[in-house]
Amino acid sequence: MIVNDILEFYRDICGERVLILVSTTVDGLCAWKILQSLLHMDNVQYTLIPVDGKSHLESAFRTHSDQNTVIVLIDCGGNINVSEELEPLPDSQVYVLDSHIPYDLDNIYDGDVVKVVIPESFDLEVPRYEDIYEEDSENEDEPNRKRRREEEEEEEDSLLPRKERWKRKREELLFTYYELSGYNLSVSLMIFELAWKMSKDNSQYLWWAIIGVTDQYLNCKIGRDQYVTTCGTVQQHVQRLNNHSDSTSVNQMKIKYSNELRLDLYRHWSLMESLKHSSYTASRFRIWTSKGKKKLNEFLADMGLPLLQCNQTFQSMDMEIRREVCGWIEVTAQKYGLDDISYGSFELQYGFKNKYCAGDVLQAVSAALTCPTLDTEAAFLRAQDTLNRSNEKLIHTGIEQSKALCCSLLNQVQAFIDMKQVVCTGPFVYAVIQEGVAELEVFAHPSRLLRLCRYLSEAYCATTRKAAVLPFIIASALPLDPEYSCIVGVPPLSVDSNKSYLGRAFHQAADKVNASVEFEDFEPSVMQIKSEDKAKFFDALTALLMT
Amino acid sequence: MFGEKAVSLVKELHRCPPEQLHPVNEDLMRQVFAEMTALFEANKSDIEVNDDNKMIPSIHLRHSALEHNRRCVLAYLKQRLNKITQFRWDHGAVLPEEIQVNMQEHEKQWFNKYNKSLANYMLSLNGLDITQNTVPPKSLKIQVRCLQDYGELETDSGDIIMLTVNSEHYLPLSECEHLIKQGVLQHMGS
Numbered sequence: 184m185i186v187n188d189i190l191e192f193y194r195d196i197c198g199e200r201v202l203i204l205v206s207t208t209v210d211g212l213c214a215w216k217i218l219q220s221l222l223h224m225d226n227v228q229y230t231l232i233p234v235d236g237k238s239h240l241e242s243a244f245r246t247h248s249d250q251n252t253v254i255v256l257i258d259c260g261g262n263i264n265v266s267e268e269l270e271p272l273p274d275s276q277v278y279v280l281d282s283h284i285p286y287d288l289d290n291i292y293d294g295d296v297v298k299v300v301i302p303e304s305f306d307l308e309v310p311r312y313e314d315i316y317e318e319d320s321e322n323e324d325e326p327n328r329k330r331r332r333e334e335e336e337e338e339e340d341s342l343l344p345r346k347e348r349w350k351r352k353r354e355e356l357l358f359t360y361y362e363l364s365g366y367n368l369s370v371s372l373m374i375f376e377l378a379w380k381m382s383k384d385n386s387q388y389l390w391w392a393i394i395g396v397t398d399q400y401l402n403c404k405i406g407r408d409q410y411v412t413t414c415g416t417v418q419q420h421v422q423r424l425n426n427h428s429d430s431t432s433v434n435q436m437k438i439k440y441s442n443e444l445r446l447d448l449y450r451h452w453s454l455m456e457s458l459k460h461s462s463y464t465a466s467r468f469r470i471w472t473s474k475g476k477k478k479l480n481e482f483l484a485d486m487g488l489p490l491l492q493c494n495q496t497f498q499s500m501d502m503e504i505r506r507e508v509c510g511w512i513e514v515t516a517q518k519y520g521l522d523d524i525s526y527g528s529f530e531l532q533y534g535f536k537n538k539y540c541a542g543d544v545l546q547a548v549s550a551a552l553t554c555p556t557l558d559t560e561a562a563f564l565r566a567q568d569t570l571n572r573s574n575e576k577l578i579h580t581g582i583e584q585s586k587a588l589c590c591s592l593l594n595q596v597q598a599f600i601d602m603k604q605v606v607c608t609g610p611f612v613y614a615v616i617q618e619g620v621a622e623l624e625v626f627a628h629p630s631r632l633l634r635l636c637r638y639l640s641e642a643y644c645a646t647t648r649k650a651a652v653l654p655f656i657i658a659s660a661l662p663l664d665p666e667y668s669c670i671v672g673v674p675p676l677s678v679d680s681n682k683s684y685l686g687r688a689f690h691q692a693a694d695k696v697n698a699s700v701e702f703e704d705f706e707p708s709v710m711q712i713k714s715e716d717k718a719k720f721f722d723a724l725t726a727l728l729m730t
Numbered sequence: 731m732f733g734e735k736a737v738s739l740v741k742e743l744h745r746c747p748p749e750q751l752h753p754v755n756e757d758l759m760r761q762v763f764a765e766m767t768a769l770f771e772a773n774k775s776d777i778e779v780n781d782d783n784k785m786i787p788s789i790h791l792r793h794s795a796l797e798h799n800r801r802c803v804l805a806y807l808k809q810r811l812n813k814i815t816q817f818r819w820d821h822g823a824v825l826p827e828e829i830q831v832n833m834q835e836h837e838k839q840w841f842n843k844y845n846k847s848l849a850n851y852m853l854s855l856n857g858l859d860i861t862q863n864t865v866p867p868k869s870l871k872i873q874v875r876c877l878q879d880y881g882e883l884e885t886d887s888g889d890i891i892m893l894t895v896n897s898e899h900y901l902p903l904s905e906c907e908h909l910i911k912q913g914v915l916q917h918m919g920s
């Protein structure tokens with residue numbers, strides 16, 4: 184069942200004990216932070232369990248659902264059949280707030296237990312009920328039988344093909360509906376708008392929502408167009424909140440729209456390191472070649488930026504340069520074919536020394552969230568603390584971790600390309616992280632592997648242009664269980680939409696060769712496969728995508 | 731000089747941190763008492779020997795020193811009792827061992843009496859524990875994080891809550907206070 188009015192959702196969960204299951208994504212986390220504050224305000228008791236995969240969701244649901252009648256799934260559950268997989272009690276209510284599309288049709292059309300919250304503004308292309316579900320036999324058979332009796336057996340022949348036709352159409356509809364997987368409106372923005380509609384919004388909530396949206400954009404979950412539209416909405420909120428607050432205290436949070444460079448963490452790093460490690464510049468310059476390094480130096484010389492300054496931490500650069508450098512980079516970058524080096528984003532300032540841009544905070548939070556040394560729940564709680572305004576220390580730890588991750592990413596991509604481990608099979612390009620590599624641990628988390636995959640596709644396409652139309656796939660052994668490998672895929676670079684058919688293709692290929700696979704993650708193009716079945720699976724996938 | 735020892739007695743008490751109780755400094759007390767006896771004797775003999783008025787100023791001086799010492803000793807003892815009263819509110823009816831060993835016999839007796847009258851008073855209020863929540867809580871419910879697999883917790887309203895490691899809950903303070911003390915839950919300041 185679809186709930187359009189998000190206020191209705193909130194009204195229903197107030198006054199009850201709520202069980203909340205949040206997937207361990209940055210967007211889910213940000214949404215949870217906002218909802219948490221709202222629940223605190225209304226004195227609603229809750230239990231929160233972070234979940235990182237489908238089986239984890241199931242077990243957490245089993246353990247906790249008996250005691251709660253109201254259950255909220257944040258950023259998970261939309262694309263699985265909730266009433267079948269989780270078996271909620273008939274008198275309970277399960278609310279699903281998920282950004283993964285397509286939603287499972289059973290969630291939308293099934294009973295009153297499962298309620299999918301989708302704001303009205305989002306136009307959902309869902310096949311009609313009559314086309315998918317067989318009509319109840321009792322209601323439908325009665326007139327049929329009557330008619331049959333009346334018109335005797337002539338009708339019998341034409342009835343069968345009608346059913347057949349309906350079935351074929353249903354299959355077709357289902358195929359097109361489930362073919363492409365993607366994302367719609369960020370959940371954190373959805374919950375922010377809930378807070379707004381209740382007049383309980385403030386800059387803090389908006390900042391969390393912005394981080395959620397930025398996560399969707401920078402991790403290529405939504406395309407540029409969708410991001411720009413969303414930014415427009417966010418911009419209105421920013422202006423409204425800035426106008427409303429008339430206090431001039433420095434400690435107040437101020438959000439500002441600004442153009443942001445596609446350079447990772449440069450404010451907390453040196454400009455040189457950032458240019459070297461960011462996927463955008465690294466792949467455009469082909470930084471792993473000596474020619475690329477030269478070109479980067481040429482780029483800096485063109486701007487008239489002394490090397491001495493570039494190698495310093497950004498904070499210690501000359502004041503004048505620091506103020507002007509972003510503009511210089513934007514202008515010079517166009518000369519080097521780096522046309523979209525900047526994108527519209529937001530920055531936050533409070534106090535005299537705290538200034539963060541959304542991209543940097545996002546990186547810090549996601550580094551904490553995907554930290555390989557902590558288990559899922561602990562990492563989630565750590566990331567949750569990182570988002571708190573009072574925890575500057577944690578943000579800085581997160582930023583350091585994120586820098587280390589950037590270095591690992593570049594090293595791994597360089598290793599792939601130098602060792603010629605990137606294999607093009609025809610319909611897709613893939614690479615395998617060999618077992619026993621020290622980096623294996625770093626890329627244990629699927630979202631880090633996805634990031635590596637995007638990095639690789641950008642880097643590889645910079646040398647091999649025609650690869651831009653092919654999807655990229657990376658396989659890596661799971662460090663905890665080397666029997667199994669994790670396979671992730673990203674859609675081709677040249678495709679503008681961020682919808683991917685890989686999840687569907689993975690399913691079909693695995694079915695074809697009977698490989699033992701698990702689709703643990705909520706992201707469909709991530710799967711776990713028994714390592715020995717890997718070769719078989721790749722063959723099947725090649726055959727499937729060829730056609 | 732007269733009265734110096736008595737002042738040092740008070741100063742000693744002042745130096746003692748509020749959450750501790752030092753043993754009674756009997757040695758110093760005895761010295762103060764000795765000084766007081768000496769003052770008293772000197773006054774008595776002065777009065778008995780000379781009945782004219784020329785000794786009156788010195789008698790006055792000694793007497794006010796005597797009074798001063800008495801005040802200091804009483805303040806010392808009273809302040810100790812105040813502290814013990816405070817301990818009753820902080821620690822409950824049974825005081826920790828390290829405080830008890832430093833209490834004197836009559837202080838213990840006084841403490842028991844105080845306990846009794848407090849209990850009687852609370853009983854007259856239908857058993858309301860007036861030592862709890864002396865400061866109004868900011869909110870009735872608090873955010874807690876579960877540090878270990880504890881199992882089921884039954885709340886006053888009859889609900890059952892599963893406490894599993896690394897889950898977060900928002901619960902009434904009264905229900906999770908003892909679990910926080912046991913170290914099962916951790917209070918998260920929001």
